[in-house]
Amino acid sequence: MTWSSALKDTARAGLTIEKASLEPLVALRGACGVAIVIGLTLWLGTPRLAVSSAFGAFASGLATFQRSWRPRPVLALAVAVGLAFSTFVGYMAIADHVLFVVLLALWTLLAGMAWAIGPVSGMVSSQMVAVMLFTVTLPTSVLGALHHAGLIAFGGLVQAALIVVFPIRPWGRQRDALADALAAEADYARRLRHDPVATFDPQPLMDARSAAAMTPRQARRRPGQLGGPRGLAERLRPVLASLADPVLGAPPEGPERDRVRELLGAAAAVLDAVAHAVRWGRPVKVSPEVMAALDVPETRAVLTGAAQRSALRLMVLLADVVESADERVESTRPTAPEERRHLLRPSVPRLVPVGLRALRREARWSSAIGRHAVRVTAVVSLGYALGSMLPLGHGYWAPMTSVMVMRPDFAQTYSRGVARFAGTVVGVWLAGGLMALFHPGMYVCAGLAVLCIGLMYLLMRTGYSVASTCIAAYVVFLLGIAGEGWSQTVWARLALTLLGGLLALAAYAVFPAWETLRLRDRLADWLDANGRYALAVLARYAHPDVRKPRRVREALLDQRAARLEWEEAVARAEKEPVRHRGISRRAERAAESAMAMMGRATMLMEAHLPDSDAPPSPGAEAFAAALRDALPDAAAAVRERRRPDWTAPHEAYAAWRAAVGEEGVAVRATELLLDAVDELADAVAPRRRREAPGRSTA
Template identity: 70%
Template sequence: MTWSRALKDAARSGLTIERAKLTPLIAIRGTAGVAIVIGLSLWFGSPALAVSSAFGAFASGTATFQRSMRPRPVLALAVAGALAFSTFLGYLAAAHVVAFVALLVGWTFLAGMAWAIGPVSGLTGTQTVAIMLITVTLPTSVLGALEHAALIAFGGLVQATLIVLFPVRPWGIQRDALADALAAEADYARRLRHDPVAPFDPAPLMDARLASAVTPRQAKRRPAQLHGPRGLAERVRPILASLADPVVGAPLEGPERDRARDLLGAAATVLDAVAHAVRHAKPVRLPPEAMATLEVPATGPMLSGPARRSAFRLISLLADAVELTDEPVKATRPTTEAERGHLLRPSVPKLVPAALRSLRREARWSSHIFRHALRVTVVAAVGYLLGAVLHFGHGYWAPLASVMVMRPDFAQTYARGFARFAGTLVGVAVAGVLMALAHPGVYASAVLALCCVFLMYLLMRTGHTVTSACIAAYVVFLLGIVGAGWEQTVEERLVLTLIGGVLAMLSYAVFPAWETPRLRDRLADWLTANGRYALAVCDAYARPAERRPRQVREALLDSRAARVAWEESEARAEKEPVRHHGLSLHAARAATAALATMGRVTMILEAHLPDKEAEPSPGAAAFAAALRPALDRASEAVRDGAPLDWSAPHAAWEHWYAEGDHQGLAVRTVELLLDALDDLAEALPPDP
């Protein structure tokens, strides 16, 4: 993609309004939290204290809108604590330019590295830098700095208290994640009716898994509808694929295929009904036609062989899904021993070691997170110094604009960043003109600031341009409470914001962290994870008595994570104005299809795992022994651009087939696995 096209796509996507469901009650609650702290600070304190407390309440409320499975009060308190600490340090160093720039450099670098922990941590780090730049311009002493920091923390406490006292749709994030997973399964079942090898995106199942992890305290209060359906959805997916597959399921044509289509359609109806019940906390409502289809027919088309076994398992799993969710929505129960063993979300203090490991893992030159931290640090320092040199007054607008728009990769910086930058310009211009013309007083400025807060909370999920305009106007009106900087013209603020935006955009062109050169590594990681999943399943056929329940499951989760990492990397690379470096767009798409097929075939093989009492399969053992070293060599070949060689697994399969087991489900499915590996070899020709 050329630079001109990349910038054009960035502008188009950044200015596109994203339609999403509005949450007015949550917006009112968040705005009420900001209003309470502003009102109390103005009544008992001063306008400067009101500004500090308002920033804490505003940022804490904003954090609760992020898509995090953490309890909302915990997010509000954590953000307020980080803001209070960063602001206090900023106050201590604000009187000395060199000391403050040194603090700004160190803190901005840490905020940039926070993206290694997760997007919510990265956004929180960004907010701490932005608000530190603003609040330290308010004059105060050391004791006053402590008072300002305490009020910022108080703002977060108020938001957390309101969330506890006035819960709006509790467990809503968890319900939506589980319902999305069930709805994705329903959509998959419908597509399988017309395309027996239709692809499936595992991202909804991964989100549902994250949402199902709870703390011990949450486990005691979790609604009954959130127990069990995710595990059933995980088990339903391979059964659906096995039933629809023309090789190991129903034949491609004939009465059995018609019966399979009816079962898939009924399964989609049931899964949609369960998803609706989970999302809205209501009992399940099923149409009688779907229930009749899921009954074993006395006459008419009947399935046979593996397809019949899949149909019986599908009917049983769907019945369990309805039974698990069709309960009183207020009923709760504690976690089981199995649930305590896994999917247990650690408390916030226990997250510190994991966060430190993430930071150490990304602290290398090749990491795009590390490069982002360096980039945003340099831009923030340069922007701050430029703002001070230009003598416009309140030069923090330049580094503020830079920090708010910069993200770890090109696509986010130039797409969302462009939208944020445009919105910031609009917000500063509109609010600045209104302040210059109307000269509102303290309370009028507070009311205008609250209006901007409400609009921002209400439109949080509609578009980055709109929310950025509301944030910029909020800052202008809030600083108007203390009369800060109104000698500065609107044009000067716009110039500083423009400088900050240009610095942010240029930084990525001068010091990029392209994803394109890493595509082969990501693809090799996905091949390795898929191979481990296939080997785990083959080992279960080779030695059924030694099969460990978690072995296949853990390999499947690793495969999904590697696939998502590849897809995210590929999506970012498509928007980068650089050459493919040995992996063209066509080759990447063909390789994606091949590895997705490999995962689907392995999943079908998993759906028919033998019991522990079953006889071991020497053919499966020999095939796994040949596949293991071939996968290791293939992963290195993908990274180096060398040809892939699958001759050893082919020879093992041919021997297995020649032994007379050619009618077995395993040997037929493994043939499909080899076809997918051959497609991968064709998709990745060796580099010249």
């Protein structure tokens, strides 16, 4: 993609206004928190203190709207404490401009590295830098600095108290995540009726797993409906795929295929009913016709072989899903020991060592997050210096704009930069026009600021340009409380916002971290994770008596994480103005299709794992050994632009097939797996050498 096309696409993305589900009651509650803080501070304090405290309430409320599974009061309090500490430290250093610039650079570097912990941590850390830049411009003493920090913390306390006193749909986000996962399974079952090899995006299941992780205190309060269906939905996916598969399941046409379509339709109806029940906290309602379709026919069974086993397992799992979701809504139950061991979310204090490990992992020059931290630090420091030298006043707006729009990837930074400037233009001119026409008083400005922040909370998911418009107007009205002139506010804000945005955009062009150049590494990581997943499943066939269920599960989770990283990398690379280096767009799509097929073949094997009393499979053990030996070199070949060599796995499979024949789920699924890795080799091989060594082209 050329620079002109990339800039045009990112600008269009930044200015796009999307339809989104609105939460008016939640937005009203957050706006009330800001109103309470501003009102009390104006009544008991001064306008300048009201301006300072309002940012604490605003930022704490904003954090509760982020995609995080932690309790909303905890988020509000954690953000408020961080903002208060940041503000106090900034006040201690502002007397010496050199010391403050050094502190600002250090704070920004840490904020940039916070993206290694997660997007919520990165966003909150960026807010800490922005609030410190704004509040320290309000003159005060050391005692006043403590006072300001306390007021900012008070804003978070008010927001947390409102969430506790006025709960709105408790556990709503967790319910939505689980319901979305069940609905995705239902949609998958419906698509399998017409496309037996339909693909499935595991993202809803990954989100549901993230939502299921909780602290011990949350586990004691969790509704019973959220405790069981997720694990059953995970087990349903391979069963659905195995039942519909034309190779391992029923034939493509005939009575057996008709029965499979009937079962898949009934499964979709049941999963939709369970998703609706979980989302709204109601009992499960399934029609008698659907339940009748899931009964074993009284006459001769239509399905045979592997398809019959999949159908019987599907009926059992669906019955368990309905039973687990059809509990009394008000009941709670403790987390099962197995879930507690693997889905425990660390508390905020225990999150510190986890965060430190993430920071150490990304503290390297080749890391996109590490380069982002260096980039944003340089931009904010330069922006602060330039803003202070310009005779516009409010010089902090330039670095504040930069830190709020800059992200670790190109597309988000550029789209947010365009959206920020456009929203600022609209918001500042609207608010400045109202200030010029009506000259509102202090309390009217406070009311208008609260109205703007309420609109921002309500509309923030429709697009960053809309949120920027509301924030720009909010800042103008806040400064109106403190007696700032509206005309100076308008022109200074526009000029410095433009300066900060241009610095952010130029920095990414001068010091980029292109995802396109790392696509082969991401693909190799996905291949390695796919291979380890296949090895874990094959180990169960080789030694059925060795029961290690967590090994397969953990390998599957690693495979999903690697797939997600690849998909996110591809999405970012498609928007970058960089010609492909090492893998073309066509090869990228072919490789992705091959890797998805490899994962699907392994999933089909997982759907028919042998019982513990089944005889061992020497062929599976020999093939697993050959695959294990070939996997590291194959991943290295993908990275180094060589053709992966799968000769040894092919020979092991040929010996296995000669010994047992073509019957058996594992043998047939292994053939699909080898077809997938051969397609991968064709996709990533250099153009001048396309034929696989040792393979017939007849």
